[in-house]
Amino acid sequence: MENLQDKPTAKEDSLTKSLAVPMQRRMFMRYAGATAAVTTLLFATSCDDDDDSPTDPMAVDLGSGDTGILNYAYALEQLEAAFYAEVVAKSLSMFSQAEQQIMQDIKGHEGIHRDFLKAALGTSAIPNLEVNFSAINFNDKNSILTTARTFEDLGVAAYNGAGKLLENAGFLTLAGKIVSVEARHAAVIRDLISNGTFSDSANEKGLDPAMAPADVLAAAAPFIKTKITANNLPK
Amino acid sequence: MNIFRIIEDIEKVDPEVYNKLDSRRNAFKYMSSVGKKAALAAIPLALGSVFQKAYGQSNSTILEVLNFALKLEYLERNFYTQGLAANGLIPAGAARTAIQKIQVHEAEHVKLLIATIQSLNGTPISEPTFNFGKNFADWNTNYQTFLTLAQAFEDTGVRAYKGQAGNLISNDAVLTAALQIHSVEARHAAHIRRMRNNAGWIVGAGANSNVPAGAQPVYAGEDNVAQGGINDVKTVGAGYSAEIATGAFDEPLTKEQVAQIVSLFE
Numbered sequence: 001m002e003n004l005q006d007k008p009t010a011k012e013d014s015l016t017k018s019l020a021v022p023m024q025r026r027m028f029m030r031y032a033g034a035t036a037a038v039t040t041l042l043f044a045t046s047c048d049d050d051d052d053s054p055t056d057p058m059a060v061d062l063g064s065g066d067t068g069i070l071n072y073a074y075a076l077e078q079l080e081a082a083f084y085a086e087v088v089a090k091s092l093s094m095f096s097q098a099e100q101q102i103m104q105d106i107k108g109h110e111g112i113h114r115d116f117l118k119a120a121l122g123t124s125a126i127p128n129l130e131v132n133f134s135a136i137n138f139n140d141k142n143s144i145l146t147t148a149r150t151f152e153d154l155g156v157a158a159y160n161g162a163g164k165l166l167e168n169a170g171f172l173t174l175a176g177k178i179v180s181v182e183a184r185h186a187a188v189i190r191d192l193i194s195n196g197t198f199s200d201s202a203n204e205k206g207l208d209p210a211m212a213p214a215d216v217l218a219a220a221a222p223f224i225k226t227k228i229t230a231n232n233l234p235k
Numbered sequence: 236m237n238i239f240r241i242i243e244d245i246e247k248v249d250p251e252v253y254n255k256l257d258s259r260r261n262a263f264k265y266m267s268s269v270g271k272k273a274a275l276a277a278i279p280l281a282l283g284s285v286f287q288k289a290y291g292q293s294n295s296t297i298l299e300v301l302n303f304a305l306k307l308e309y310l311e312r313n314f315y316t317q318g319l320a321a322n323g324l325i326p327a328g329a330a331r332t333a334i335q336k337i338q339v340h341e342a343e344h345v346k347l348l349i350a351t352i353q354s355l356n357g358t359p360i361s362e363p364t365f366n367f368g369k370n371f372a373d374w375n376t377n378y379q380t381f382l383t384l385a386q387a388f389e390d391t392g393v394r395a396y397k398g399q400a401g402n403l404i405s406n407d408a409v410l411t412a413a414l415q416i417h418s419v420e421a422r423h424a425a426h427i428r429r430m431r432n433n434a435g436w437i438v439g440a441g442a443n444s445n446v447p448a449g450a451q452p453v454y455a456g457e458d459n460v461a462q463g464g465i466n467d468v469k470t471v472g473a474g475y476s477a478e479i480a481t482g483a484f485d486e487p488l489t490k491e492q493v494a495q496i497v498s499l500f501e
Contacts, residue, residue: 105434108479115472120463160414169401172410173487174463176397176417180485181436183421188435191426196333198426199340199419206343207415208422 060126062213064232066171069162071126072213072233073175074117076158079223080151081110082131087148090138099192106148106185113178130225145193152186153201153209154219155179160210165234183208293405298357300399303490304413305348307395309362310497311388312341317367318385321375330430334385337423344416351409363501370449370499382431383446387453389424390437390444391488391496393417394453398487421485436482452496456486 062071084107092100118125137143159179166172187198202208211219213233221228315338318324325331349359367374367384374380396417403410425435434443441454460480462468469480488496 101434105436105479105482108475109436109483112468112471112475112479112483115475116462116465116468119465119471156418160411160418163400163414164407164410166404169404170463172400172404173397176400176414177462177484177486179414179418180393180397180421181483183418184425184435184485187422187425188429191429196329196336198333199336199422201422202340202419204343205347206340206419207347207412208418210411210415 059227059229060129061229061231062126062233063124065234066166066168067121067124068230068233069165069213070117070121070171071124072162072217072230073159073178074114074121074125075129075224075228076155076216076220077110077114077117078129079131079220080155081107081114083133083136083147083151083223084110086133086138087144091141091144094139094141094144102188102192106189109181109185113181127226129228132223132225135222142193145189148189149186149193150219152182152189154211154216155182156186156201157209157211158213158216160208161212161216163210165213167234294355294357296402297406297409298352298355300402300413301348301352301355301357301409302360303399303493304396304416305345305352305359306363306497307388307392307493308341308344308348310365310500311392312338312345313362313365314367314384314388315341318375318381324375324378324381326378333426333430337385337389337427340419340423344419347412347416351412355409365500367500369501379431382427383450386424386427386431386433386444387446387450387496389420389427391453391493392420393424393485394488395490395493396420397485398489398493400487434482437485438478438482449499452492455492456488457481459484459486 060075062068062075084103087103088107092103095103136147156179159175159182163172163175166175186201190197190200199208212235213230217228217230315334319331319334319338325334352359371380371384374384396413400410400413400417403413428435428444431445433445437444437454437457439454440456440458441451442458444454446453458477458481460468460477462484465471468484469475469477475483
C-alpha cells in the first residue's frame with residue numbers, strides 16, 4: 001500500500017489514482033468498510049429495505065451511506081469550483097485588487113475541496129459533472145456576486161444538514177473543517193454585496209440554515225446539466 | 236437475531252426507547268461503531284452497548300460538550316456586551332452595527348444552549364467571571380485590542396465547536412444545532428478578520444492573522460496539510476500552494492487547548 005503511493009507516476013491522472021488507492025483502503029476499509037459489512041448483515045436478516053428505487057441509466061447516482069454523503073459534497077464542490085474558475089477566467093478585471101485576491105483565494109479553496117474529495121473517494125467518486133451557467137452573466141459583477149452568495153450559503157446549509165447523516169466521526173470532522181471555510185466565504189461575499197450582511201443568513205436564534213440533500217440538490221439543479229439521483233442517500 | 240424485535244419489545248415496557256436511542260437510525264450508528272471492532276458473533280455485546288449508550292453514558296458526554304460550548308458563548312456574550320458599553324470604544328456606524336449583531340447572536344446561543352441542556356435534564360453552568368484585562372490591559376480602551384480579541388474568540392469558537400462535533404454524533408438534533416452555530420461563528424470570524432484588514436480565512440498557524448504572541452495558541456495547528464488520510468493535501472489535483480491548502484480547511488481544537496486559551500481571560 002505504501003509502495004503504491006511512492007511509485008513514480010507517469011501520467012497526471014495516475015497521480016490521483018495512486019492517492020486514491022491508499023485512501024480507499026485506509027479510509028473506507030478502516031472506517032466504513034467494516035461497518036458496512038455488519039450493517040448489511042443486519043439489514044439482510046431483519047430489515048424491510050426500501051432503497052431500491054428505479055435507476056435512470058443517464059443519471060449519476062451519489063450512492064449510499066457515508067460514501068453517498070461524501071459524493072454529495074463532491075458534487076457541490078465541483079459546482080463551486082467550476083463557477084469560480086469561470087469567474088477568474090472571465091471576469092477578474094471587473095473587481096478591485098482586493099476583490100481579485102478574494103476570488104482567487106476562493107477559487108483555490110473550492111478547487112482543493114473538489115480535488116481532495118475526489119482523491120478521498122477514489123474509485124467510489126462520481127464522474128465529473130457538467131455545469132450549466134447560462135443563467136449567470138459573467139460580465140455583470142452583481143450577477144456574479146449574487147450567484148456566489150447563493151452557492152456559498154447553499155454549501156453551508158448543505159454541510160450543516162448532512163452532518164447528522166454521516167456515520168463516521170472522522171468524516172464528520174472533515175466536513176466540519178470544510179463547512180466553516182464555506183461560511184467564511186459566504187460572509188465575505190455577502191459583505192462585498194452589502195457590508196454588514198455577513199451573518200444575515202442566520203435565523204432569530206442565531207442559527208444558520210441546515211438543509212436536506214433533496215432540497216439542496218433541487219436548488220442546485222438549474223446549474224448542473226448532469227442529472228443526479230440521490231435516492232440512496234441516508235435520510 | 237432481530238435487533239428491531241428486541242427494541243420493539245423494549246418499547247412495550249419503555250415507550251421512550253426510541254427517544255433514548257434518538258432514532259432507529261442511531262441504533263445502527265451505535266451498532267456499527269461497535270461492529271468495527273466486534274465480529275458478528277459479538278452482537279449481543281454490541282446490543283448491550285447500544286442500551287448502555289441510550290440509558291447511560293451518552294447523555295453525559297453530550298451535556299459535557301454543551302456546557303463546554305456554553306462557557307465559550309458566555310465569554311463571547313460578556314465580551315461584546317462590555318465592549319459595547321465601554322464609552323467611545325467601538326466607533327458608531329458599520330463597526331458598531333456589526334458588533335451589535337454579533338452580540339445578539341452570542342446571546343441567543345447562550346439561551347439556546349441553556350434550554351438544550353435543561354431539556355436533556357442537565358444543569359447549565361452559571362456564568363463564570365471573566366477577566367479580559369488579565370493579559371490585555373487596554374482591551375476596553377483600545378479599539379484595535381478589542382478587535383484582536385474578538386477575532387481570537389471567534390476563530391477559537393469555530394475551532395472549538397468543530398473539535399466536539401464527533402462527540403455529538405449520537406444525537407442528531409444537538410449535532411445539527413451545534414453545526415448551525417458553528418457556521419455562524421465562522422461568519423462572525425470572517426467579518427471581524429476583515430474589519431482588521433485580514434483575509435476572512437486562516438492561512439497557516441497564524442501567518443495572516445495578525446495576533447500578538449500571547450494569542451498564538453488560537454492558531455496552533457492551522458498549518459496542518461494532512462487531511463483524511465492524505466498526507467499532503469497540497470498534492471491533490473494539479474497541486475495547490477500552502478496558503479490555499481491551509482486556508483481551505485479550518486482545524487479543530489481539543490477541549491484542553493480551548494481551556495488553555497480561555498484561561499488567559501479568567
